[in-house]
Amino acid sequence: RIQASGGLSDAEIEKMVKDAEANAEADKKxxxxVEAKNQAESLVHSSEKSLQEHGDKVSxxxxxxxxxxxxxLKSAVEVSEPDAEDIKA
Incomplete structure (x- = not known):
């Protein structure tokens, strides 16, 4: 009969689950x-294009x-690890 000798202990499994839960919040943030940065870059592009096309019609x-x-908005987006709240502000 063959038995696995390299299995994880209950403590190791519990630690891995806790690590995953702890990292879930950081991953979400x-x-x-990243999503806010992408939206901001899209907004910058469309705003610049609109301003170029219709800028003569505004004061x-x-x-x-x-x-x-x-x-x-461009300077808020240039941060290497963007924070959604900073970009939205």
Missing amino acids: RREG ETDRKAIEDAIAA
Whole structure:
């Protein structure tokens, strides 16, 4: 009869489950950050395109405000580990 000699103990299994649960929150936060970054990059692109196509139809004040908002969003997105809340702010 053959028996497995390399099985995991109950303590090892429990530790692995706890580690997975602990990492689940970090994984969720990282995923939310990446999704927010992708949405922000899409918004930057569409805003720049709209401003280029229709910028002559808005006042200089509004155009400056839009350009400033685009610049702020670009700098929020440039962070290597984006935080969804920072990008949304």
